[in-house]
Structures are given as C-alpha cells and as structure tokens.
Amino acid sequence: MVIQQIANGLVLGSLYALVALGLTIVYGVLRVLHVAHAGVFVLGAYAGLLVYVSSGSIVLCLAVAMLVCGFAGFLMYRFLYRPVLGRPALIPLIVSIGTFMFLEDLYRLVMGPYIKALPLKLSLPGLDLPFLRLTGQQLFIVGVTALLLLALWWLMKGTRLGLAWRASAQDMETAGAHGINTDVIVGLCFVIGSAIAAVAGIMVGSYYNQVYPSMGSVPAYKALAVIVLGGLGSVPGTVVAGLALGLAETLTMVWVGTILPREAIAFLVLILMLLVKPTGLLGRAS
Amino acid sequence: MADRLFRAEGVTKRFGGLTALKDVSIEVDEGSIFAVIGPNGAGKTTLFNVVSGVYRADEGAIWLGGSTLHGLGTHRIARLGVARTFQITRLFKQLSVMDNVILGLGRGDIPMGGLIRGPRSKEAVDKALETLAAVGLEKSADTKAGTLPYGDQRRVELARAMAMKPRLLLLDEPCAGLTHHEAVNLAEVVRQVRDTGVTVVLVEHNMHVAMGLADHVAVLDHGEKIAEGTPETVQRNPLVIEAYLGRGESGESHA
Numbered sequence: 001m002v003i004q005q006i007a008n009g010l011v012l013g014s015l016y017a018l019v020a021l022g023l024t025i026v027y028g029v030l031r032v033l034h035v036a037h038a039g040v041f042v043l044g045a046y047a048g049l050l051v052y053v054s055s056g057s058i059v060l061c062l063a064v065a066m067l068v069c070g071f072a073g074f075l076m077y078r079f080l081y082r083p084v085l086g087r088p089a090l091i092p093l094i095v096s097i098g099t100f101m102f103l104e105d106l107y108r109l110v111m112g113p114y115i116k117a118l119p120l121k122l123s124l125p126g127l128d129l130p131f132l133r134l135t136g137q138q139l140f141i142v143g144v145t146a147l148l149l150l151a152l153w154w155l156m157k158g159t160r161l162g163l164a165w166r167a168s169a170q171d172m173e174t175a176g177a178h179g180i181n182t183d184v185i186v187g188l189c190f191v192i193g194s195a196i197a198a199v200a201g202i203m204v205g206s207y208y209n210q211v212y213p214s215m216g217s218v219p220a221y222k223a224l225a226v227i228v229l230g231g232l233g234s235v236p237g238t239v240v241a242g243l244a245l246g247l248a249e250t251l252t253m254v255w256v257g258t259i260l261p262r263e264a265i266a267f268l269v270l271i272l273m274l275l276v277k278p279t280g281l282l283g284r285a286s
Numbered sequence: 287m288a289d290r291l292f293r294a295e296g297v298t299k300r301f302g303g304l305t306a307l308k309d310v311s312i313e314v315d316e317g318s319i320f321a322v323i324g325p326n327g328a329g330k331t332t333l334f335n336v337v338s339g340v341y342r343a344d345e346g347a348i349w350l351g352g353s354t355l356h357g358l359g360t361h362r363i364a365r366l367g368v369a370r371t372f373q374i375t376r377l378f379k380q381l382s383v384m385d386n387v388i389l390g391l392g393r394g395d396i397p398m399g400g401l402i403r404g405p406r407s408k409e410a411v412d413k414a415l416e417t418l419a420a421v422g423l424e425k426s427a428d429t430k431a432g433t434l435p436y437g438d439q440r441r442v443e444l445a446r447a448m449a450m451k452p453r454l455l456l457l458d459e460p461c462a463g464l465t466h467h468e469a470v471n472l473a474e475v476v477r478q479v480r481d482t483g484v485t486v487v488l489v490e491h492n493m494h495v496a497m498g499l500a501d502h503v504a505v506l507d508h509g510e511k512i513a514e515g516t517p518e519t520v521q522r523n524p525l526v527i528e529a530y531l532g533r534g535e536s537g538e539s540h541a
Contacts, residue, residue, distance in 0.1 A: 159403065159404060160392070160403055160404070160405045162405075163388065163405040164392070166378070166380070166381060167381065170378045170379065170380055170381070171378060173340060173376075174372070174378070175361075175378075175389075177340075177369075177370055178361075178369075178390055178392065178446065179361050179364040179365045180392065181359075181361045182361065183359070
C-alpha cells in the first residue's frame with residue numbers, strides 16, 4: 001500500500017519535474033520567470049494529439065511535438081523576450097503572463113473549448129507485483145523522464161554547450177567577453193526547455209486522457225512552486241522538488257484525505273520549505 | 287616605428303545627460319604596453335566597456351588592425367582578438383579553475399557543430415594547464431574558482447584572458463586589491479605577456495604602477511583626454527598634476 005502510493009507519487013512527480021525543467025533552464029540563464037512556458041506545454045499536447053490521431057505513431061507524435069514546441073520556444077525568445085531583456089524584471093514577466101493568456105484563448109479559438117481525449121496506445125507491459133502495480137503508461141512516463149534527464153545531464157555536464165550555458169548563467173557579460181555567443185546559448189535554452197515541455201504536455205494529456213485549452217493553468221503555478229522549491233535555476237533541485245511535490249500530494253491524499261484541495265498542497269509545501277530553507281532545496285545563497 | 291594595432295578616434299559615450307567619454311582618441315602600437323590613467327570617474331572603465339562592446343559608442347570609430355569594432359557584440363569582438371580582465375575580478379566562481387581557462391580557449395573554435403562535443407579534449411586540457419603554469423597556478427586546476435584567494439583569482443582571470451590568444455589585452459586595474467608584493471609579481475607577468483607579442487592596454491588608478499609598466503600613457507579626466515606621451519613627459523604635465531591633486535574648485539572640465 002505504502003509502496004504503491006510512493007510509486008504513484010513518483011510518477012506524478014516525474015510529470016511535475018518535466019513541466020518545470022524548461023522553466024528552470026530559462027530562469028537559470030535569464031533570471032526571467034517564463035510563465036508562457038505552460039502555454040508551450042499545451043501546444044505540445046495539441047501538436048502531439050493531432051499527429052497521434054492522424055498517424056497513430058507515438059514516436060512521431062513525440063518527435064513532431066518537440067520540434068513544433070522547440071521552434072515556438074525560439075520564436076518566443078527572439079520576438080517576445082529578447083526585445084525586453086535588460087528592462088526591469090517586471091516587464092518580461094508581464095510579457096510572459098500576457099503571452100500565456102493569449103495562447104490559452106488562441107487554443108480555445110482554434111481547437112475548441114472542449115476536452116479532447118489523448119488515448120496513447122502503448123504496447124508496454126505493466127508491472128504487476130503483489131505489493132506494487134504500475135501500468136505500462138506509468139512506466140513509460142518514468143522511463144521517458146529518466147531518459148530526458150540523462151540527456152539533459154549529459155548536455156549540461158559533458159558538452160561545450162553545457163559549459164557555455166553554465167558560464168552564461170553565472171555572468172552573461174563575462175561569457176560574451178570570452179567569445180561565447182550568449183544570444184545563441186539563451187535561444188538554445190528556450191528550444192531545449194520547450195521541447196521538454198512538449199513531452200510533458202503529451203505525458204500529462206495521455207495520463208489523464210484529457211487535452212484542453214486551459215490545461216496549462218494548474219501546471220503553470222505548480223511549476224512555479226517547483227522551481228522555487230528546487231532553488232531557482234538549479235536543474236537537479238527542480239527534479240528533486242518535482243518528485244517531492246508529487247509524493248507530498250499523493251501521500252497527503254491517502255493519509256490526510258481531502259481536507260485540502262490537492263492543488264493547495266503545492267503551496268503549503270512551498271511555504272513550509274521557504275520558512276525552513278529560503279534558498280530552496282538545492283539552491284545556493286547568492 | 288611599429289605598426290598601429292589599435293585605434294580609437296573621437297569616441298564619445300553619453301549616459302543620459304552625463305558625458306562619460308568626450309571625443310577620446312588613442313592609438314596603440316603593436317607589442318607595446320599602453321596605460322590609460324586618471325582619477326576615479328575619469329571614464330577609464332567606460333572606455334574599456336566601449337572597446338569590448340559592452341557599450342556602443344555614440345560617436346567615433348574603433349579599429350583593431352583592419353577591422354572596425356564599432357557596433358559589434360562582445361563575443362564578436364572577443365573572437366577578433368580582444369581579451370579583457372575586470373576591475374573587480376569576474377571569474378565564473380562556480381566553475382573549476384580549469385573550466386574557466388577552457389572557456390577562454392574557446393575563442394573562435396566553438397562553432398555551432400562543436401557545441402555538443404566534450405569541452406575537455408586532451409588538447410584543451412594540455413593548453414589550459416600550460417596557460418595556468420604560466421601564472422603559477424597549475425596545481426589549482428581542479429579547485430572551484432570562487433574559493434581561491436583573491437590574488438590567485440586575479441591570476442586565473444589573466445590566464446583565462448591569455449588562453450584566448452588575444453592580439454589586444456585590456457587589463458582593468460590589474461593591481462587593484464593586491465599587496466605590494468603581489469602587484470610587483472603581476473607587473474612582471476604583464477611584461478612577459480607583452481614579450482610574447484600581445485599588445486596590452488591597461489587602465490590604472492595608481493600612477494606608479496602605470497608609469498613603471500607602460501611605454502606610453504594617456505591621461506583621462508572627466509571623460510576627456512588631457513595629456514598623452516611617455517611616462518616621463520606625462521608625469522611633468524601640469525594638467526595631469528592638477529587632475530590628480532585638484533585645484534581648489536572641482537567639477538569643471540579641462541579644455
């Protein structure tokens with residue numbers, strides 16, 4: 001029972017971590033809260049839905065959604081954020097919130113206000129042990145999250161891009177003075193973060209079998225809680241915080257019951273955490 | 287006479303109503319050490335920021351060899367061969383000393399296709415170690431840069447700039463915050479750098495450091511160049527003495 005709930009919590013937590021990763025990457029290098037990231041997440045769900053319905057291929061569905069969202073992320077950086085960089089932090093934030101609202105209504109106009117099903121047919125076997133039962137879909141979510149995390153870890157730690165990214169995140173001007181084209185680095189952060197959001201959108205859409213225009217609203221503020229919990233800008237911190245939140249939500253539901261709406265738990269955890277350690281789980285005091 | 291490597295002509299930079307640089311021109315010979323001195327707030331660091339592309343000059347032209355630097359981004363200017371250090375050392379503090387220097391090596395050879403290659407090729411590590419050895423810090427290669435003593439951080443910053451194999455090296459108050467002994471050592475390192483063929487422009491608040499190192503000196507005060515020449519002639523210039531010691535009524539600019 002407990003093991004089962006922990007497993008369920010970790011699956012949910014993987015989804016939170018996936019949604020929040022792009023936000024962390026962008027925050028780490030730009031110090032901008034990219035609220036419109038949740039809009040990209042919904043775009044990924046819709047793109048995946050359209051491709052899946054017409055092709056029936058999960059690989060194609062993921063690949064196309066990642067490409068579409070990566071490109072959308074690049075456009076957002078180039079035409080929305082870049083023009084207002086260097087202004088007070090409130091201005092990119094307002095741009096971001098406005099973009100998110102615009103996107104939600106755009107989806108409503110184009111795709112209709114109704115909930116659409118995204119029944120990914122996975123031919124994966126589930127796990128069926130006496131004490132633990134996981135569906136093929138749950139295993140798929142955890143597996144894909146782990147794969148993306150490994151890829152990201154390699155990118156950050158094992159490549160020139162990662163080194164340039166870490167340098168730019170610490171000091172953009174000095175990175176530029178050493179020949180790093182920070183504009184390209186930041187653009188790539190948006191592309192990579194948005195491609196991960198596409199995967200998250202498809203995973204969430206298929207997990208609940210629901211895709212709808214405002215499906216990004218709850219993830220938008222939960223992802224915010226997750227990246228603050230993780231210590232703004234820390235990739236490992238975000239993953240740990242996402243998993244912790246998934247666990248906290250699931251276990252509270254089981255042990256405490258529904259006194260609190262599930263959505264409130266994220267912020268309860270956040271408040272408790274910030275009281276104890278204001279820099280977040282793996283954050284550094286700057 | 288040696289070739290001119292660097293020229294700034296009539297450079298003016300304003301911030302709102304404040305003119306930080308007014309019609310400043312300097313020419314630097316290849317292989318020389320050129321010092322820009324002046325009291326605090328004279329525009330020395332602004333000049334560096336304009337040359338390295340952090341700020342864009344409102345008027346004037348800046349040339350390195352045959353290429354204009356005006357209006358280029360910082361990374362383009364760096365790749366053309368301009369390296370710099372900062373008045374207050376700006377290492378990537380969370381990265382190792384080695385990674386800092388490897389980032390310096392990247393000039394021009396991080397093409398898009400190379401971004402996903404590993405940063406620590408044997409060649410890069412060897413070069414980085416060699417550069418660190420030149421400033422006497424090869425033993426600290428794996429230390430996190432931010433944990434080094436300040437004097438060592440300055441030397442890492444210099445090594446990182448040297449790793450770029452620059453044609454022009456801009457040093458912003460290289461001896462600030464150092465003990466006398468450390469400053470003397472650093473001055474020696476700067477001379478060695480010059481002897482490898484790198485042209486050095488340094489900004490110095492401390493006249494003695496600048497006079498001891500430089501072949502040629504320009505003096506800025508309130509954003510204007512008030513004197514230029516060899517250290518000996520500049521030292522005797524009454525305008526310079528006045529700029530440093532004041533003349534009773536401050537705030538007026540010199541003609």
